[in-house]
Amino acid sequence: MPSSKRNSNTLVVPQASAALEQLKFEVAQELGIQLPQDGYYGYMATRDAGAIGGYITRRLIQIAEEQLAGRFAR
Incomplete structure (x- = not known):
C-alpha cells in the first residue's frame, strides 16, 4: 500500500493563509x-x-453560513 500521506494542515486555498493567521490572533485576543x-x-x-x-x-x-444565506436568499 503506497504511503501517500497528506498533511491535514495544508490549506485548500493557500491565499487564505494571511486571513486565517489574522483570525487566529483575533480569537486569541x-x-x-x-x-x-x-x-x-x-x-x-x-x-x-x-x-x-x-x-x-x-x-x-x-462566515460560510452567512455567505450561503446571502447567495440563496431571493
Whole structure:
C-alpha cells in the first residue's frame, strides 16, 4: 500500500493563509490567550490551543453560513 500521506494542515486555498493567521490572533485576543511571538506553539497549553481552534472553526462556519444565506436568499 503506497504511503501517500497528506498533511491535514495544508490549506485548500493557500491565499487564505494571511486571513486565517489574522483570525487566529483575533480569537486569541478575545479569549485572553497570549500567543508566542516567536511562532513556536510547543509550550502552549493544549487547552488554550484547542480553545483557539474551536472558536476559529465556529467563526469559519458562521462566515460560510452567512455567505450561503446571502447567495440563496431571493
